[in-house]
Every structure is written in C-alpha cells, then in structure tokens.
Amino acid sequence: MLAGILVAGTMAPVAIGAGVLSNQVSDSVDTISADLAHADPPLVTTVTDRNGGAIATLYSQYRVPVTAAQIATTMKAAIVDIEDRRFYTEGGVDPQGMLRAAVNNSSGGNVQGASTITQQYVKNYLINVVDRGNKNAQAQDREDSLARKLREAKMAVQVSQTVSKDDVLADYLNVVEFSGTVYGIGAAAQAYFGTTADKLTVPQAALLAGMVNNPSVYNPYSHPDQALKRRNVVIDSMVTAHSLPAAYAATAKATPLGVVGTHPQTPPSTCMGAAPDAGFFCTYAVNYLEKAGLTADQIDTGGYVVKTTMDPHVSQVTKDAVDGNVPTTQDGVANTFAVIQPGSSQHQVLAMVANRNYGTDPAQGETSTDIVADASNKFGAGSSFKIFTTAAAMVAGKAGLNTPLPNPMSNCFTPPNANQYTHCYPVSNDGTSYPDPITVANGLATSPNVAFVGLESQVGMPAVLDMARKLGLRNTLATNDAGNPPITDPGNALSKNPQYNQPQSTYFQNLLSFTLGNSPVSPLEMANVSATLMSGGTWCAPNPILSVTDRDGKPVPVQQPACEQVIPQGVAATLESGLSQDTTIGTSASAARNAGWTRPDIGKTGTTQQSESVAFVGGVDNFAVSSMVFADGPHPAEICPGTPVHLGNCGHGAFGGTVAAPPYFSSMSTLLAGQPDIPIPPPDPAYLDARS
Template structure:
C-alpha cells in the first residue's frame, strides 16, 4: 500500500492551494439565482436567469426528500466525516492498478463537485471537464474540500446546499425549482414518490428525464423507493403503494418560467426589455442580471399599461399586416421622468405570425418614416429661445416656397415645400401654426433660426438616442468594407446628417416613440429634461439596496418657454388637427398635443400630454412592403388616396386611454404663456 499512499500524498500537496481558496467560499456559496423584474406594485413581470433556482433552507425540504436522497446516494451521510475512507481507499487501489476509477463519493463530495461545475466553473467548459474527469487528483481535491466543509457546516445545511446546487434538466437547478417545475409544488410538500423521482434524477438528469425517458425514470424512481425501504425510512407496505403511483409530472416539459423578457405579458414585454437595457447601460452585466438574484422594481404602472394596451389593440389588431401602433407614457417631474407604460399592438416575442417582434419598437428609433409635423415643436422652441418668434409672431406662409438650404453653393437646388391645402392664412401666427401645422411657415422659421439650433433643441428636449442613430434608425456604419460607410445617410448620426437639410422640421427621419413622449414630459416639467427612467429600485439577494447610475436632470429651456409652448400646443385638440377626433371621442379636457403625418402617410403621430401623463402614440408601417396607412376599422395598409393623419389615426388611442385613466379626475389646467415669449425679441 506504500506506493499508493505516497502517490496520494504528492497529489494532495499539489492541489492544496486551490482547495483552500475554493473551500473558503463553499461555506458562503452564492449560487446563481433568479433576478425578478416587477412592476411598481411588486407583481412579477419577468424572470431573468441562467440557472432557474429557488433556494430553500433545510427546514423547507420535506423529510421524504431528505430521506430519498440520503438513502440512494450516501446512506452513511450523517455519521461520516465528509468522506468515505473505505470507498476512497478502494478507489485509490483500483486506480493505481490500472482499473477504472471507482465511486464512493459522499453527498458532501458530490456537493463540492456540483458546486464547482454549476457555480465556480459554470462559464468555463475546460474547467468543467476537469471537474468531471475520472482522476485520483480530482477525487483528492473533492475529499480535502469535503473534509474542510464538514468541520464547519452542519449536516443538514450541507444536505440543503447540495440539493440547492444540483442540476435537473435544462435550466432547472435545485430542489426548490425542481419541485415547482416538475410537480407544481414546493420542496416542503414533496411526497415519497415525487421525492424518489427527483432523488433518482441527480445521478443522470438526461437519462432519467421523466418527459423524454419515462420508463427509465419510473425504474429509477422505484429503485430509490426500494432503497428507502432498505434504510427503514419507509415501511415495505407503503413502498408498494408509492411504486404503483404514476410519475405525476405536470405538462409535457418542466414548467420553468421564461428566462428573458420574451416571457412577459403583452403589456409588459417592451417595458421589461427597456428596463433591462437601461440597467446594462448603468453598468450591470448580463451575467450579473442573469445570476445575481436581484429584485428589480420598475416604474411600470400595470393599470396604465393595460389601459393603453387595450387602446392600441382596439385601434390596430396585434396581427394586422404591416401596421404598428406604439404608445409610450411618461410621468413628468422636475426631479425625474418615470416611464409608466410602453406598449404596442405588437407583442414582444419571436413569432411574427402572431404579431410579435423581438425589436423594442417603443424604445428604439423604430419608426423609420418619422413623426411628421410633431417635430415642429423643436423649431418653435428654438425660435422662442433665440428670440426669433413668439406665439403671436406672424410667419410668412404662402402655399408653396423654395428655400435655400444651409451652406448652399450656386449648384445647390432650393428645397421646395408646399402646404397641404390652400386654406391657411398668409401670414399665420406661430400659435395658429402649431394648431394647424402648415409646412411652409415652419420650414421658413427653421431656415431663419438655423439648423444647428433646431437640432440642438431636439437633442435637449429629448431625442438623445434618436439623433445618435443614422437616417435608417441604426448606429452609423463605420466599417470601411461596407459600401454604405461612404454614404452620409448611413455613416453619419442624424445630428450631423441634418445640418444642411431643412426637411428635419417636417419629421421625415427615424425616431423613438418613447423619446417623443419624453419630449412632452420635458415641456410639462417646466423645461427640465430627465432620462426616461424605468427603475424604482434594485435590491440584491440579501435585500440590500443596489445603486443605479443614471444621468441627472437638466434645465434645458427656460420655464417661460416651456409654459408658452404648452399654451401654444393646447389648441390642437380644440381647433387644431386633432379637434375632429377629440369631438368624436367626447374629449373636452385641457391638454397639449401635436399631430404629425409623413408625406406618403406611412407614419402618423400624436405627441402630447394631459394631467400627469406625457404621451406619444405613433402608427407606422413596419412590414417589408410599406404602403400608405389608411383609416378604418381596423387601420390598415392600402392605396386609399386619402391616407391617415395623426389626428384621425394616432390621436384616437390617446383619447380612448386617457378618458379611461382620468375618469372622475378633475381637469388640470394648462399653464398660461409667459408674456416674454409672446412676441419676437430680435
């Protein structure tokens, strides 16, 4: 025996350093846990995880489960010191003589092995292979760690730790998750047949999977029950009844929840995806979110979300071919802009046939055709700040005009613009222009104010991410091997691309629906921009608060400009472009609004707000073959010759939703204009 003992001693010394380091962590192991995303009321809207695990204490595991796992895996568990000396000696002798390495691992050693595979080395395939290899070195490492562990942790806690870390099938880990996924119950309520099935699976979760190999699973379960009889954990008479019991698993696969926001309810998917991305931008890694066991409480208001979801679904059905209707709601405030709802007629998912999309069409610059004349808000604000115009300022407004673009030379053609109809006065006041939206007046004002000031105002009021995308709504292309990297439409951000293009105020560029709602929130917050924030709090697995870094709020325009703009926008639903739809909906509340319609009616928008809700409702073509959007029940694509308008198609969901949400709530008046901004100052 001397050569075996000496060899084992050498190997033991070789693994000591790594053993000591890992053993210290085993006592306070933090296995991957599920991160729970909730609405503002604490109800779960999504779970994020790499390993679906519901940790339980020893007291939360049924006696049947404890007996089943001990009786089949390590009957001397409660009396041994972490290792089985006889088994280890037998394995060492067998290995030294060239035979296959034999087992005899205790539950404590199995816990060590599973902890290394499923926790320490879960992202390292090579290390996991070493954790599984049949070698004496691996056995010695496990044995040393098991002995150390048994000296500091009680048997019940080791058993609970083991049952919390073992893999079942797929992404199901630990007895708490397995009890829910396989039987729809909790670990403390597992019966003998249920416990025996789960105890038998840990030996080989794939071979004994009750869904894919039910015969194997049944045979293995009954073997465990027999072991329980031999160990006198249950009487033989009870075993006969238990073995006659069907497997009893629920469904056709383990009932684990979705591991991403794709499993969220229809009114919560886009919001969840935005919240997760917001946390990533704040410094959380994907691994942290998938394994950290956080509770992420979002700002999502479930009542608001459901009401606006119902409104857009009534306007454009979920599976309507080629037409999306997004709706975002932001709560204004000088100290923060909380996002209350982000929905669409589309649902967040992966099945286009069911009207699903995995693109966040509410948060991203997904409306490729633009928000139309709602961009006139930016020209108006820039003109007021610069003193070029106030609400009473008359703006030249002929039926058509051709404007010289910025930085033009003698070869640059003028930019031709016409109004939609001949009923507009010439000149027209800025206030009336905001209500009725003539193109010529606003392109002329934009030309006077200058593109740098207008684009900067759009950024200040809220289009931070939108203006960083290119004119296709994507990140600018910088790869020189891509031919589009030499095309300004694709290789420049919008903030640069539109410096010489007067079409910007007509809203013909990709835009984020959420950011347009936040533009309204900035105006309704006295000119204070804040990031559209979806997070109320984050707590770790121990209930401790985790800080979330975010941009601070900024006073981007004077409060007087904000209130004056609100006053100017307050006519849209009374005498302006959405007045007819407001009248049809019985809408009489004071509010702000600005409609938008692109030239070919491939996108229409309503941006505004009422009471404490800043909103954007956008209806746009989202399929591979975009066409004119036509009004109707439902809204649809077509060649109707009298396409949709922001007032006729995008505003109705706003009236529908806000009427429901504000039923019985007194009107909130629009602030009066600041006299300083009623007229031009220079």
C-alpha cells in the same frame, strides 16, 4: 485520518503518483474554497409593477432555495439512501471508498468514484455556481482524474468541518441540477409535481433523487421508462436502509410517475413571458439597469426584486386603446403608445405598449425588438418635430407665439453650407387654406410646412438639432437615418454612405427636411419631449425603476442620469400654450370632438409625406404621451384610416389627428374620468414676440 493524509499530500503506498497530484491540488484548493464560500447560487430575479405585482421572472437557472426544515423527510431519506448511506457518520469523504479508488486509479486501473454527498455538493457547486460561465473550468470540474477527486475530497473535508450535516444536505439539494434550467429541490418539486419541497411524497422524492445521477437519462418526460426504473431502485434502497417499510414499497413502486404537463412547468425566463401590456416595459427596464452598471448575468442570476414604475392600470387601459385602434395581428401596421409622468426630479415611465406584443412569433403579431423604446418608427413622427424648431427659435429670440411667418403655398429653400451646385429644397403646404403670413401659434395648430422650414432655415440646423437633443431625442439622434447604430465597418459598403455611417445629429446638419420629421425616432423619447415641456423645461431620462433589492432584501443603488434644465421655464410654458390649440382648432380637433374630448391639453400631430407614419405627441394633467402608427412590415405602404386601420392605396391616407390621436383620447378619457381639469400654464410675455 484521510483528511490528514490529504493535507500532507502523501498517500502511501502510491506516494509518487498520488502524492505529487495531492501537492499540486493543495496549492489551489484554498483559493477555490474561498470562491465556494463567497459565490452565491444563481436565483430568480422578479420584475414587478409599481404596486408589487409580478410582471416577469428572469433567470438562467430556475432555483427556489429552501432550508433544511423545508425539505420533506422523504426527500432527505431518498437522496441519502441512494447516493451516500454513510453520510451522517463520515467526515466529508468515505475513507474506505476513497482509498480503494486512489490506489486503483494511481496504479493505472479504471478511474473509480466513491464520492460522498459532500463531495458531490462541492462538484455541483463548482459546476453550477462558481464556474458556470467558464466551460473550460466546468470541463475540469467534471473530468475523471485523481487530481479532481483529491481536490473535491480536501474541499469536502473543509466543508464538513464548518457546516452541519443537515445544512450540507440542504445545500446540496439546493444546487444540484434536475435537467434543463431546473436547479434545486424547491424548483424541482414545483416544476415536476406542482408542489413544494416539504410536501414531496415517497414516489415523488424517489423520482427526483434518482434524477440527480443523470438528469438527461432519467428525465421522466423524455425517458419515462428509465425514470420509472430508476425511481423504483431508489425506493428499494430506502427499504434496504430501513427508511421505508417494505410493506409500503410495492404500493409506492406501483404509483405512476405523476409528473405534471408534458415538460417541467417553469415560468418564462425572459421578458417575453410578460403579459401583453408589460413586455416592452420589462425589456426597457432590463436595458436601463444594464446601462446603469448591472450586467445581464447579474440580472439573470442575482435574485433581485426589480420594482418598476409601470402603472398596471395605465398600462392596461392604453394597451386596450391601441388594440382597439389597430389589431395585434394587423398586417404591416404598428401602433405604439408611451406614457411618462412629468416632474422636475424624475420622469417616471408609466406605460409602454403597442398593438404588437413582445415575442418571437410574427404570425401572432409579435416582435422581438422594443419598438416603443427604440428608434423603431423608421418613417418619422412628421410635423411633431416642428416643436424643436419653435423651441429653438424662441430661445434664440428669432420668434415668439405672435411672430408672423412667411407662408406661401410653396417655396424652395437654400440648404445650409450650399455652393453653386447645390439644389434648393422644394417645400409645399398640404392644402390651400393657410394664411400668409401665419403666426407661430396658428402654425403649431394647423402645421404648414413652408412656414416652419423657413423658420428652421432662419434659426439654423445646429440650433434645431441641439434643441431636439436637449428636449429628449438623446438616443434617437445617436442612430443613423435607418434607426440603427452608425455603420463604421469598412467591409460594409454602407459605411461609405453618410445616411448610414453618421448619427442623425451629424447627418441632418445640412438637411432642412428635419423639421418635417422624416427620420427614425423613438416613440418613448417623443413622449419624454412632452414630459420635458410639462416639467417646466427640465429634461430627465425616462426612468422605469422605482427600486432594486438584492437576494437579502438590501437596496441596490441604481445610477441615474442627472436631470437638466434645458430651456427656460418661460419658454416651456409659452410652448405649452402654443400647443394647447391642437385639440380645439388644430389638426386633431375633429377627432377630439368625435371622442367628446374637452380637457385642456397640449398636442402636436405629425404625418409623413406618404402617410407611412402618423403621430400624436402631447399630454394632459400628469400624463405625457406619444401615440404613433407606422408601417412595420417588409412591404411598407400608405396607412389608411378605418376600422381597423390598415395598409392600402386609399388616396386619402391617414393623418396624425385621425389615426394616431384617437387612442390618446380613448385612454385618457378613461384614466381621467371624474378628475378635475388642470389648466395649461399661461405663456410668458417675454416669448410672445421675436427679440432679435
């Protein structure tokens, strides 16, 4: 009868007041009902490593969905007895209570309730699911008005005609809030009692049933007395409804609240809850998915399973290596380490770790930025950037491995696009033992500055910068010379300074210092430079995703950038050959000997002028690697070798070979133990000598 009255839009004897409202409501209910039918409740997204082991949970509402069969009889009885005793006999609304409230409210009396469980389900679904991102709509869902009641009533009738009573009850218990981020009975059972919904006892079920009326007021942690009283009211209601024998009620009411811990026991809701070796990887994977088209809200509510490429063994071994090199809480010194698996069709990221952990407490050595993926090394990767100059020279035919390069102790080079007022750029070698001239191959191993700035000047800055982009520095070169997005706001004084308002790809067009690596850089992208060379000159974006499946187990496509053949395979092989001497006779040879390292590999060290950053970029077998140690505190200073590595004024600062390379030798020795050596490819004769 009531359903017919609502559909007709009239409610005698208040046809003028309630009838108009009902007509207005009827115009929009069908659309809202469609939203209700198709809006999925937010679920927890799980991020796993490549073996399926969970590394993080992401959510805005902690919800563990359960079926009607997975909810204890005690819970069903408790919620029905306290909220809606006629639930199993009514048609979605309570005619007696609804008509009484309608007459009273339309005639100017106080707004009255009379909501059934089905109506409460509709209301909570609108608030917590359909309108969860719209505060204005949520306010309308909550307002004490007859229009809202009529809308809920009609929708409740529609629901009751298509959904069984047991499923309506389960749906209601899956969507309702239990305070904070805890939603649904499955999550509440776990968060408050460390159990599952099918095992809830009478006192536990009564406490949770009492909370849904007002989760804040009846929160057992913040308001235990009110929660206890409310729980006992529910128990009494169960007795009155003959769901619970009176003889048991006294025992149940004498039971302590029994909640676990000092707050609801929910898993962390962001990547900051990941293990120390997985936090940076997790946040990179999430950012990767967002760039691929998934929104942050979809990721936090979609109930996805995101299987990443993270190798838990590689990740833990490398984490142990950097922690052994620079302790997590070491003041002002970060040690990042990235490992990528080369390939012609994809570059899977295996590990992204640092001595720092991903979090919000600097006192515990935590940082809230992804210092492995971002252009976080503000001081640069030093002479490892000579890789770009060499590659550009080989492609242009300006030099090959055998090409002699002028290499005086010092020189002053004329920058590109100079005029009569331009000062030359002075460059000196660090040490006196370099030959003059020096071959490109010997230069890659021993790293003289003058020879490579001269080669860079010959090749030209546009070609060198383009080569850096091609080989891997895609995001790095889009940042400014502070490692941030270029500043374009005219209200910011820095927007007039090219160092801050231009991307590095533009800023360094006239600066020969680029090959000396004094600009901000992403550690992950430098590892991908090695991966590009080890993949025969094929660049692929560093990929952290193996698969994504939705809440129903269906695959979710993830759009990925296409791989590119950026340099000829012969150039890549020749450059690898040139980089194969660093750990034998080059700048990291001493550290390699100390570590007992004898494997064929590629490598290039880097050290900035004030030793505020040192780097080792290279690779062995199927591991492309970058290890960077740099000052990351508010008062950067010289990095000094030692146990541990530290900031200081040591006068003989750290070098890439002495401080950044050891974690590489340590971790790769462990990971490759018992594995046969894989030789470095021979050089292509076409690139041994200059061609122009």
